[in-house]
Amino acid sequence: MSDWIDRLPQAARDFVAGRRLDEVECILADIAGVARGKAMPASKFARQEKFYLPNSIFLQTITGEWADNPAGAFTEPDMILTPDFSTATAAPWTADWTLQVIHDAYDQQGNPVPIAPRNVLKRIVGLYAERGWKPVVAPEMEFFLVARNIDPNQPIIPPMGRTGRRAAAKQAYSMSAVDEYGKVIDDIYDFAEAQGFEIDGILQEGGAGQVEINLNHGDPVALADEIFYFKRLIREAALRHDCFATFMAKPIEGEPGSAMHIHHSVIDVATGQNLFSDEKGRETPQFLHFIAGMQKHLPAAVALLAPYVNSYRRYVPDFAAPINLEWGRDNRTTGLRVPISSPEARRVENRLAGMDCNPYLGIAASLACGYLGLVEAENPRGECLGDAYMSSQDELPYNLGDALDIMAESAPMRSVLGEDFAAVYESVKRNEYKEFLQVISPWEREHLLLNV
Template sequence: MEWTAAIPQAARSYLQGGRLDEVECIVSDLPGIARGKAMPGTKFAAQTRFYLPNSIFYQTITGGWAEAAGAEGFTEPDMILTPDYATATAAPWAKDRTLQVIHDLSARDGRPVPVAPRNVLKRVVEAYAARGLTPIVAPEMEFYLVAPNTDPASAIQPMIGRSGRPAAARQAYSLSAVDEYGPVIDDIYDFAETMGFEIDAITQEGGAGQVEINLRRGDPVKLADEVFHFKRLIREAALRHDCYATFMAKPIEGEPGSAMHIHHSVLDEAGANIFSARDGTETAEFMHFIGGLQAHLPSAIAVLAPYVNSYRRYVRDHAAPVNLEWGRDNRTTGLRIPLSDPAARRVENRLAGMDCNPYLGIAASLACGLLGLTERRGPAAECIGDAYAAPAATPTGLSDAIGQFSRATALHALLGPEFARVYAIVKTTEYDEFLHVISPWERQHLLLTV
C-alpha cells in the first residue's frame, strides 16, 4: 500500500480507519463513459500497469461498432493503462471502501494513445505551453433531476419533490425550488466533500428540476477530471432518492436545454492574465482569442454537441445560443464576457452542451481560442442588444456538424489528426444508426396522412 502515499489527502482521509476493498482503474471513452477494470486493493497494489483493448474508442453510444480501426484492421491490441495517483478519489456511494483512479493510456511503444480524450486535452494544453502560455478554465454543469424513466417510449417527466409535487419550471435562482430536492443536493455535497472536490455554487436553473453546479477555475485537465467524476457522483446521489440525473442536452420537451458553459482565461509565464494589460484595459490577445472562437467553433460543434439530441437545445429565444456573437455581460450571445476585475477577465463559451465529453469539449474550445491567438484573428464587432436577432452561425444538425469538423484541418492539427479521423467515423456511424429509428412524431403525423 505504499502507493497510497502519492494520492490526494481527501483519498487518504477516506481510507483512514478501514481497509481498502476495491480499486476502479478507469479511463474516459469518447462519450465520456468511465471504462476500465475493478480489482481488489491488494491486487492493484501489486501491479504498476493494466491493459484494455483500443476498441473501446470505436464503440458508438448504442454499443455498436464503427469501422475506424485503420489500416491494421480490427485486431483490438491492448493499450497500457498507467495510474495517475493524483486523480485517486473515493467512491463514497460504494458499499465497501473503494477508490477510483484515472489512468493514462499509451501504446506498447510508449506513445500516448492519440484517440484517448484525456490525451487530446493534454495535447492542446501542451500546445499552449509551447508558446509560454497556461490556459485556465472554469466549467459550469447543468443537468436535470427527473422521475425514473424505464420505458424509452415514454416522455421524461420532472422528479417529484419533497412536497409531493413535480418540480416546477421557470423558477430560476429559486432557493425554494432547490429545497424541493434538497436530499439529493445534500448527498451531492457530501459525496463531493468526501472526494475532495470544491463546489463553487449550486443554483436552480429555468427548467423543471434543472440544476447548475459551478466549479472554481483551474487547470483544464484537473477540471475535466472533476467533471468526469461529477457526472457519476451526481447520478449516484440521484439514484439514492428514487430519481435520475440526466445530462442529455434536451431531455424534456418545451424545457430549456443543459449546457456546460466553459470560462477561459490564459496566463503568461509570469502568471499574468494575457487578456488584460497592466493598466487594466483589454489586450489584442483578448480580441484574438474571441476571434478564434468565432472563426473555428462552427467546425468544433460536432465535439461540443455530439448527438442528434444536442441540436434540440439550440432553440432561438430559449436560453441557448444559436449565434457566435460576443458581448459584455450579455447572455444572448454565444460568447459572453462576464463582469470581472481585469485579473479575472475571461471569455465564456456558452455553446457546449452538458452531453459532451468534458475532456473533448474543453480541448476543442481551447483549441479554437489558441488558433485565434496564433492567427492574430480579430473578432466581429461587439453585439449590443439581443443577439437572438442575429443570423444563426452554427450547424443545425449533427450531419452538418460532422461535415464541418471533417474539413477542419487546422483544428485537427491541435486535437490530433488520428483523433479527428476516428471521431468523425464514430459520429457518422452513430448518425447512421439514428436514421434507422422511426420516431413517434413520424408515426403520428405521417402514418395515415402522407
C-alpha cells in the first residue's frame, strides 16, 4: 500500500500519516455533478488498478430516472475507471479514516469516454493547448445555509442563528451575519484544511443565510475538482449543525439566487504572458475576441450554466443577477464583467452561471465560448458604461426548453463540446424538463382551481 500512498498529494499523506486507512471512495461526477462510484476497503484498493461502472450512469436524471440513449441500444457496457491520484483527498467527516479519489472514465478500447463531464472539460482545455494557450479560471461559489427541510411541500426557510433568530437578508458583507452560523463556517475551514484546499475568502452575500466562498485562480480541471469536492464538504459541515447547505440556483422565494461566477484569463504557453495584456500592459485584440465569443456563443451554453427549471428563477431583474450579455469594466450590472486588476491579472468574469451547474460542465461551456471567440477573432459590441439591468436586449433563453433548443441548433458549441456529449446532455435534460411539466404547482392550485 505504501507505493500508492507515496503518489498522493501532501495533504492526503498528512491525513493518513500514522493511521490505519480504512476506506477509499472511488468516485466521478455524473451529468448533474453528483458523485457516483464505489467505496471499498483500503486494502482492496491497494491491490487493484481500476474498477468498472456502466456508462448508463451518464443517462440518469436528477430524479433517478433514465433518459433515452441517443446512441441507440441500452446495453450498458462497462467503463474502465482509473484513479487520478493527484485528486486524492480526505473525507474528514466520516467515522473511519477515509480518502476520496476521483477516477477518469475510459471505454474498453482505452479511449476517454466522451460523455463523462470531467473528460468534456479536459477536451476543451486540450483545444486551448493545441493552439499554445493555457486557460486559467477562478470560480466563486455562492450557496445558502437553510433550516432542515424534510417535506418538499414546505417552503425553504433560513436557518436559526446562534442568537436564536433566523438569518436575515440584506446583510451583504456583514461579519456579524457570518458569525450567526460561525460553527458551520469553522467546520468548512477545518474540512478544507484537512483536504488541502485553500480558501481565498468567505463572506456573507445578500440573501438570508447566503454565503460566498472564493477560490484562488488555477487550472480549470483542478478547480472543477475542488468545487466538486467543496459541494460535498459544505453539505457535510452544515449537517453537523442541524441545517442544510443548498446549491440550488433559487432556493428561497424573494431572495437572490446563487451564482458560480467564473473568472477567465488565458496564458500564452510559449511566453508565459497573459494573452489579454501586451508588453506595455494594454488590452490586446485577443482580450476583445474572448469577450466577443462570450457574447456570441453564451446563449448556446446557457443550458449547461443553468441546467434546471429552477435555474431560470435566478434570471429576474432587480435581484443582482445578470440577464444580459453586455460587458463592462468594473460594472456588476453586466453579464460579462472586467474586474479591476493589474495587466498580468487581466481577466473576464462570466456572471451567468448558477451554482447548481455541474462545475466541470459550467467551466467547460464558459471556456468553450471564449475559445470560439479567440478562433473567430471578432470584436464585441461597445462597452456598457451604464446600468446594464436596464438593457432592453432579449438575448438569453429564460427557460430550460428554449436553452436546449438553442444549444441543439448551435453547430460550433456542439462541435467543441463533442457531439456524443451534446446528444446525451440534451436527452437527460429534456427528460427532466418533461417530468417537471407534469407536476402541478401550489400557484396553479391557488389561482386556477376555482377561478378559471
